[in-house]
Amino acid sequence: MPQLITADLVALDADLGAAKEEVIRSLARRVATAGRSGDPDGLLADAMAREAQSATGLPGGIAIPHCRSEHVTEASLAFARLRPRVDFGAPDAPADLVFLIAAPAGGGAEHLTLLASLARALVRPDFTAALRAAATPADVVALVGDVVQPAPAAAPAGARAAGATPAGAAGATAGSTAGPTAAAAAAGGATAGAATASAAATAVATTPAGTQDGRPTGAVAGTATVPAQGRRIVAVTACPTGIAHTYMAADSLVAAGERAGVTVTVETQGSAGSTPLPPDTISGADAVIFATDVGVRDRTRFAGKPVVSSGVKRAINDPDGMVREALRAADDPASTRVEGAVSTPGGTAAAGGAAGGAASQVGFGTRLRQWLLTGVSYMIPFVAAGGLLIALGFLFGGYDIALAGEDGVSAADRIVGENSLTNLPAGGLLEYLGAVLFSLGALAFGFLVPALAGYISYAIADRPGIAPGFAAGAVANAVGAGFIGGLVGGLIAGAAALAISRISVPRWGRGLMPVVIIPLFATLIAGGLMFLVLGRPLAAATTGLGNWLSGLSGTSSVVLGIVIGLMMAFDMGGPVNKAAYAFGAAGLSAATAANEGPLVIMATVMAAGMVPPLALALAVALRPKTFSPAERENGRTNWLLGASFITEGAIPFAAADPLRVIPSIMVGSAVTGAVVAASGVTLRAPHGGIFVLFAIDGVLVFLLALVAGTVVGALAVLVTKRLGRRTAELDA
Structure with a gap:
């Protein structure tokens, strides 16, 4: 298999810009120059789309921007040690160690497993210290290679990975004692398949710390020896991309469990594959942790267990707190539990706690x-x-x-x-x-x-x-x-x-x-x-x-158009936006020649949803100095996003300055929605933007309304920007 990282993908003590988008752009260009991407701008766009979901900065000066992209031809790692540091959204400080993890959109599990191995190693202080001390790009390549593609080493007598297979169905091989994390064992090269097994799977456990040949060792569910009275916690980690945060959260929880003297077994539901936890492991657990940004697959397996839930990043930033909460939940008979029927020793099925499982902690x-x-x-x-x-x-x-x-x-x-x-x-x-x-x-x-x-x-x-x-x-x-x-x-x-x-x-x-x-x-x-x-x-x-x-006409149709416009721009792809879109799209099936009201609503929804990115693109074009370099780049891409009815293009601007941007684009969308609804423009397609103009009846009015809302929204953004500090200053 070709190397994931080579010396030409490494930049040491480099100034790659003041914003994270500039850093990612520079690393994407390195990937393209190395012949691993045919479109660095496309790779940048995919990485920034992942950034828009949640920041990739981690405690300790680390950032791991990552994505799966059709613009990547070969799984790659690009690394930069930054001088000065750049803010990637970590809770403590800007990052000086940045890995761009780029995986092909159709990449196989083997590549994703290796990329995940790197993510797991980044929770180890010794690994990050070695990266900061590396003198040459070749040193970085060697360090990363030892983590993601370790040299074979014989396992100690009596040690084996529970369920380990050539495909890597279990975690790192355990010695007679275990170390802080399973990732540490993978990095230490306990077995030839340790790194790949650790990432693909999914059952990782920890027991009291020990060493092997001067290196920490890890343990896998089913192989660790724990005290008879030891507490056990099972966990599931998952993030939208399933490459990095999923596995880092798993190892952070494992390490926190070891510090607390608790056995933590984790199922990572990531892109590298997922092997479900054994039923006996789940049944023997005192509590369960769900650290996910997406749904938990088959959560009814955990029915009846006390549960603590959060987003995946909390498991990275505060794993000790989550373990403590899980232990408290296990001791509290009134704690929230995963819903569903659960087997009991008496041979009956009992109700599994509060309805809604992890979700029952919310209203x-x-x-x-x-x-x-x-x-x-x-x-x-x-x-x-x-x-x-x-x-x-x-x-x-x-x-x-x-x-x-x-x-x-x-x-x-x-x-x-x-x-x-x-x-x-x-x-x-x-x-x-x-x-x-x-x-x-x-x-x-x-x-x-x-x-x-x-x-x-x-x-x-x-x-x-x-x-x-x-x-x-x-x-x-x-x-x-x-x-x-x-x-x-x-x-x-x-x-x-x-x-x-x-x-x-x-x-x-x-x-x-x-x-x-x-x-x-x-x-x-x-x-x-x-x-x-x-x-x-x-x-x-x-x-x-x-x-x-x-039958809507006159004032009533204008009001409806305004409401739809406000909803489409309020959260740009969030629940309110989706509710308005679903209302419009679902009505298409009810439209008839005698009842074109649903078609008017669909036209209103699409026109209003196109305004936010177009308004911000126009605002950037009119007064570029009002915006940061990253926003100026986003402004150029927003022309295409807006024209394609991809409202999410406005999210980076809104995230950086919500109090000024969101009300401004809502005004622009409301103008467009009111004009389209009042004019009776109809649309027979649920998506496509300007590429489905053939399906619009009243296309000229549609375009005029779109231009009007875009201009109003752009002017509103520029006016509100002048009421306070410039965005560039806020980003500094």
């Missing part, structure tokens, strides 16, 4: 929002794929392919059913292709409400809730309850599935619960309620809403 309103957003996030791909295919069908076949005849069959369905490539319709090949695209899109769109309901139910009750949720969504479609019915049906299905999962059943019935009993009865409850009680009222509400929207 019901927050949990409800999380459930609904989970459903929306899974629904959006169906909306995007189906809606764009329908729009392409209109482009090729014209709007008439959607019209139904006296028999109720649409022209597209008739063409697809009666014609073929060798028997084209009267309109020729384009009409046939348009009919095929329209029909395919309509079929994909048909999953919109079932997917929404299914994954709302999944968010509440995990996998047993999927089938009842999809069934409830299908019923909502059948009775005409639409998007509203999907929301209600998903909540009912999830609540029913969760309630049934808590029922105590004999031992022989446990295996049937998740695959037969829960889906059957939860589907019966949710589907029955939708058919017998809720279907008609929800259908009437949906119809009434559609009629109201189609």
Whole structure:
């Protein structure tokens, strides 16, 4: 395998700029110069998108910007030892050690495993001290190589990695005693596969410290010897990218457990793969820690366990505090516990604590929002794929392919059913292709409400809730309850599935619960309620809403446009933005020739969502000195992001100066939303920006409204910037 890092990817004691974007750009260019990336700007954009999710600065002067990018051809590490230091968002101080971890978008697990090994080593003070003392780039390459690709070494007698396989299914091999972290063992080269095993897996444990050949050693779940009265904690770590923070959090928790005299076993749900913790390890644990920025896979395995939850970065910054909290939770009978049915020694299943598991530490309103957003996030791909295919069908076949005849069959369905490539319709090949695209899109769109309901139910009750949720969504479609019915049906299905999962059943019935009993009865409850009680009222509400929207005119439509505009700009891809988008996209399926209200809403949503990045791009172009160098670079990319309806392009500006930027872009979006809604502009595609202008009826007004909102938003940003310190000063 080619080296992940070479001397030409290393910069020592270098001044790469005053902002983190400048540092990342310089390292991305080094990756491209080394022939490992064909587009350094694309790599920079992907890395900065990851930065926008959460800062990659870590305590101790370390930063690990990282991403998976289609612009990377070979997994690479680029390193800079900075003079002066640059702020990457760490809680203590700016960073002087920066690794850009760049993985191909389709990279295999082996590369990702090696990259994760580096991340785990960065929690070791001896490794970071050696990096600061390195005299030449070759020294850095050797240090990193010892961590990610250690030389083979014989394991001591009697030592073995629990479950270790050539694929690296377990952690670092343990000696007779264990050291601070499993990453330390990997770095020490206890076995040939230690580093890769440590990163891919997932079960890492610690016992009281020891040494082997003068080096610390680690232990793996199932191999560590712990005192008979020792406490045990299991944990799950996961971050959105799954390359760095996932594994660093795991080793930080392991090290904290060792300092507290506690065995900590971690399942890392990262890009390098995930091997579930053994059931006996989970059952023997006193408490569980969820340190994740994404959902925990199969969390019902931990049902009944006292739980402490946080984002992944807290496990890196304050692992000792999390371990202490977990121990307190284990001793508190009233502590929050993971939901679900849990086996007991008496052979029965007991309810697993407070509903919502880790989420139950927050209020019901927050949990409800999380459930609904989970459903929306899974629904959006169906909306995007189906809606764009329908729009392409209109482009090729014209709007008439959607019209139904006296028999109720649409022209597209008739063409697809009666014609073929060798028997084209009267309109020729384009009409046939348009009919095929329209029909395919309509079929994909048909999953919109079932997917929404299914994954709302999944968010509440995990996998047993999927089938009842999809069934409830299908019923909502059948009775005409639409998007509203999907929301209600998903909540009912999830609540029913969760309630049934808590029922105590004999031992022989446990295996049937998740695959037969829960889906059957939860589907019966949710589907029955939708058919017998809720279907008609929800259908009437949906119809009434559609009629109201189609009848909007004058002042009422302006107000609606303003509200949608404010929502689209408020959090730029967050819950409020997604709620407005889901409302607009879901309405596309209800639009008819006589009811174009939903199409007006979709046009309003897209136009208003394009304004924030375009307004900031214009503001940067008008007064570049008002913005920092990083923001000036972002301003140039925002032209394309805004034109493509990617509202998230405004996030870096809003994060740096929220009190000035967010209200300003909200004003611009409200202007655009009001003009589009009042003018009755319609849109038949759910996404695409200027690239779906063919699907807009009233395109000139749409563009004029977009320009007006962009200008207003840009001027508002510049005016508010003058009311206080310049952004460049704030970033310094």
